[in-house]
Amino acid sequence: MGRVVLVTGVARDLGSRLARRLAVTPGVDKVVGLDVQPPTGDMHGIKYVRADIRTPVVGKVLAVEDVDTVVHTNVAAPQRQLGSTSAVKEINVIGTMQLLAACQNSRNVERLVVASSTAVYGTSARNPAMFTEQTPARSGTMHGFPKDAVDVEAYVRGFGRRRPDVAVATFRLGNVLAGDVLSPFSEYLRLPVLPAVLGYDPRLQFLHPYDALNVLALAATGNVDGTYNVVGPQVVTLSQAARRLGRPMLRLPSVGFNGVTHRMVRLMSSDFTPELTRLFMYGRVCDGSKLERELGYEVLYSTPQTLDAFAEAIEPGLLSALGGTYA
Amino acid sequence: MPDAPQEPTVPLGTGGRPGRGTGSATPSSAARSLAGGSARPAPKAAPKPAPDAEPASDPSAPAEDPRPAAKTVKKTVKRTTKKAAPAPPPEGSASEDSSPEEATARPAFSLIVNDAPEPADDERPGIPLSDLVAALAHGARTVLGEDWEGKAAVLLSTLRRRLTGSYEIDEFGLDPQLHAIAMAALRPIADKWFRIEVRGAEHIPADGGALVVANHSGTVPVDALMTMLTVNDHGQRTLRLLGADLVFDLPFVGELARKMGATLACNEDAERLLADGHIVGVWPEGFKGIGKPYSERYKLQRFGRGGFVSAAMRAGVPIVPVSIVGAEEIYPLVGNVPSLARLLGIPYVPITPFFPWLGPLGLIPLPSKWIIEFGEPVRTDAYPPEAADDPMLVFNVTDQVRETIQQTLYALLVDRGHPFV
Numbered sequence: 001m002g003r004v005v006l007v008t009g010v011a012r013d014l015g016s017r018l019a020r021r022l023a024v025t026p027g028v029d030k031v032v033g034l035d036v037q038p039p040t041g042d043m044h045g046i047k048y049v050r051a052d053i054r055t056p057v058v059g060k061v062l063a064v065e066d067v068d069t070v071v072h073t074n075v076a077a078p079q080r081q082l083g084s085t086s087a088v089k090e091i092n093v094i095g096t097m098q099l100l101a102a103c104q105n106s107r108n109v110e111r112l113v114v115a116s117s118t119a120v121y122g123t124s125a126r127n128p129a130m131f132t133e134q135t136p137a138r139s140g141t142m143h144g145f146p147k148d149a150v151d152v153e154a155y156v157r158g159f160g161r162r163r164p165d166v167a168v169a170t171f172r173l174g175n176v177l178a179g180d181v182l183s184p185f186s187e188y189l190r191l192p193v194l195p196a197v198l199g200y201d202p203r204l205q206f207l208h209p210y211d212a213l214n215v216l217a218l219a220a221t222g223n224v225d226g227t228y229n230v231v232g233p234q235v236v237t238l239s240q241a242a243r244r245l246g247r248p249m250l251r252l253p254s255v256g257f258n259g260v261t262h263r264m265v266r267l268m269s270s271d272f273t274p275e276l277t278r279l280f281m282y283g284r285v286c287d288g289s290k291l292e293r294e295l296g297y298e299v300l301y302s303t304p305q306t307l308d309a310f311a312e313a314i315e316p317g318l319l320s321a322l323g324g325t326y327a
Numbered sequence: 328m329p330d331a332p333q334e335p336t337v338p339l340g341t342g343g344r345p346g347r348g349t350g351s352a353t354p355s356s357a358a359r360s361l362a363g364g365s366a367r368p369a370p371k372a373a374p375k376p377a378p379d380a381e382p383a384s385d386p387s388a389p390a391e392d393p394r395p396a397a398k399t400v401k402k403t404v405k406r407t408t409k410k411a412a413p414a415p416p417p418e419g420s421a422s423e424d425s426s427p428e429e430a431t432a433r434p435a436f437s438l439i440v441n442d443a444p445e446p447a448d449d450e451r452p453g454i455p456l457s458d459l460v461a462a463l464a465h466g467a468r469t470v471l472g473e474d475w476e477g478k479a480a481v482l483l484s485t486l487r488r489r490l491t492g493s494y495e496i497d498e499f500g501l502d503p504q505l506h507a508i509a510m511a512a513l514r515p516i517a518d519k520w521f522r523i524e525v526r527g528a529e530h531i532p533a534d535g536g537a538l539v540v541a542n543h544s545g546t547v548p549v550d551a552l553m554t555m556l557t558v559n560d561h562g563q564r565t566l567r568l569l570g571a572d573l574v575f576d577l578p579f580v581g582e583l584a585r586k587m588g589a590t591l592a593c594n595e596d597a598e599r600l601l602a603d604g605h606i607v608g609v610w611p612e613g614f615k616g617i618g619k620p621y622s623e624r625y626k627l628q629r630f631g632r633g634g635f636v637s638a639a640m641r642a643g644v645p646i647v648p649v650s651i652v653g654a655e656e657i658y659p660l661v662g663n664v665p666s667l668a669r670l671l672g673i674p675y676v677p678i679t680p681f682f683p684w685l686g687p688l689g690l691i692p693l694p695s696k697w698i699i700e701f702g703e704p705v706r707t708d709a710y711p712p713e714a715a716d717d718p719m720l721v722f723n724v725t726d727q728v729r730e731t732i733q734q735t736l737y738a739l740l741v742d743r744g745h746p747f748v
Contacts, residue, residue, distance in 0.1 A: 124572075125572045125573070125575040125576035125581065125591075126572040126575075126591060126593075127575075127591065128590075128591055128593050128595040128596050129498065129499045129500070129590045129591065129595075129596045129599065130498055130595075130596075130599065132595070135595060197578075198578060199577075199578020199579040199581075199582060200578055200581065200582055201582045201585070201586070203496075203498075203500045203585065234495070234498070235496060235497070235498050235500065236492070236496070237496065237500065237586075239492075240492040240494070240496070241492065242492070243489075243490060243491055243492030244491065244492035244493065246491075254578065282575065285498060304493075304495075
């Protein structure tokens with residue numbers, strides 16, 4: 001008897017790829033994809049259910065499909081392509097609440113996998129150099145997506161307490177970056193000129209979706225419990241990333257950075273996620289060693305490798321002629 | 328055999344064969360013959376100086392010889408074309424398609440065509456390229472030493488890697504190349520301006536984790552930079568500084584601090600660095616020490632809450648007490664503007680005898696004489712692991728380190744004498 005996996009947010013890049021991946025994984029009988037919008041691309045072997053995660057209908061889906069494993073990939077930073085900011089926030093918070101309420105009432109659910117974000121650590125000058133899973137957020141989780149992520153994890157922890165029989169795995173994914181995955185950084189780093197905050201050069205980590213999918217699939221098919229950071233090893237600064245992509249940086253003062261950048265990026269017909277502003281000042285680096293230590297999964301793509309893979313996927317920047325190879 | 332050496336010794340312009348001014352084929356006579364209206368003899372006359380000059384260009388002859396001759400030829404040619412050019416047009420415009428007339432008009436034109444490659448061959452205005460290259464190589468050798476080629480290649484490739492971002496930083500943000508540059512920039516200041524005398528450098532552990540604890544003073548944390556340089560030069564290790572969160576909140580300062588390997592003074596970072604075997608520098612007095620008035624110089628403030636001791640105990644690394652004399656005098660803090668400091672969100676707004684009165688000049692530190700003494704390390708590996716959670720023990724060790732530094736400071740002050748001599 002194989003598993004029946006429910007994947008939420010199946011219309012999004014990570015969710016749809018995970019669903020397709022699980023559909024061909026041995027030991028998985030059925031993959032149910034849940035989202036408001038129909039997924040694009042080949043959805044062979046996936047049962048798509050068009051439902052709003054913010055409504056109690058999720059409970060019915062769990063009961064009808066006999067779902068035993070729930071993978072929640074519907075938590076994301078607001079981006080223009082995902083809908084309005086308030087709608088994304090609703091999906092993040094209310095959606096998670098409804099999903100957890102449904103799981104709590106379901107007798108079948110044995111496993112819950114949550115794709116959270118390293119945004120739960122916040123961003124501030126009081127950041128330690130590296131966040132471990134135990135480090136509390138110092139500051140910067142008062143609003144925006146970091147607040148959503150903190151709330152989501154709080155609800156998940158509450159669920160874990162109320163249903164100790166369900167294995168709950170929370171993965172704090174780093175900044176996902178790839179040419180074919182929509183994420184705040186993949187949008188930002190595509191810009192011909194990268195606006196950055198004057199006088200700050202944050203340390204950043206990037207995560208290749210390959211590793212994110214591997215980890216989520218590992219948890220969906222195995223028996224994983226606990227909270228893990230999933231980040232690309234090694235660190236680059238924003239200026240280093242810009243140089244590697246051959247894109248010139250435009251340093252703007254921190255006062256009014258958000259507003260100016262937002263307008264500027266609009267002119268470049270793209271979108272700037274406001275949560276990046278604080279990240280551009282203080283950066284955020286996490287210690288991903290627990291994943292390898294306890295789950296035995298070694299992240300394949302380091303941060304520079306993820307960046308180089310991204311550089312090959314997108315069109316070369318204005319200054320690429322300076323550099324030559326990305327190796 | 329005696330003829331052979333004679334040829335190259337012919338001096339410049341003395342009527343010998345290789346030089347200029349040798350009879351009928353002189354450039355001036357060539358010019359005269361060229362100027363004689365018809366352009367036809369010109370191709371004949373122009374090559375003439377060239378064979379003359381050619382023997383001079385054999386390797387044994389002085390290389391400068393052919394050039395003046397060739398230059399004159401060029402001048403001649405120019406003059407010829409100027410004079411000859413107005414002449415042909417009436418002919419050419421009269422009958423454009425008549426071929427014999429075209430043939431007579433051609434030589435003036437073909438003169439330029441024929442001569443143009445010639446100056447390109449053995450006449451270059453200014454210094455020849457080979458001389459330039461030789462001079463460049465000589466200069467590089469003078470600046471970079473005998474191995475200049477390798478060094479220049481390394482320099483260029485480093486520059487290229489910087490521009491393309493393919494250099495590595497560590498997880499704390501330390502950029503080793505920038506660190507080396509900063510050290511090189513600080514070295515003359517330490518040697519010539521502060522005349523730093525280092526004592527007890529043998530107490531800097533050669534490897535493994537260690538916690539360097541020092542007194543803080545001087546309004547601006549120059550003492551931290553100088554300690555970093557001292558550890559770099561005398562211990563061949565990169566001192567990782569622990570800084571207040573304000574440092575990382577300030578633009579430019581925070582960015583540079585991270586690239587120099589500094590990180591936030593918190594237990595997580597201190598323990599991570601020590602466990603990785605780094606040598607870590609901490610100034611436990613913090614702003615209380617660095618921002619104290621000049622009248623309280625060399626009086627140690629409270630040593631934080633002893634967090635540095637528990638971090639060292641957890642990692643089991645030695646604590647190296649460091650006493651720095653001289654930093655107190657660089658910016659004597661005689662006043663403070665607390666209201667402005669509160670407004671700006673910084674701990675103090677310093678007023679020194681020169682700042683802000685002299686403006687930017689007031690930012691130049693006074694050239695005090697410095698002594699940095701590394702004391703005997705205090706071992707913490709003998710304590711059991713749970714000792715870090717024993718507040719009484721932590722306080723005792725904190726006081727021990729503090730007293731060591733304070734007593735050393737007094738001794739060093741007596742040793743040093745006048746602060747500026």
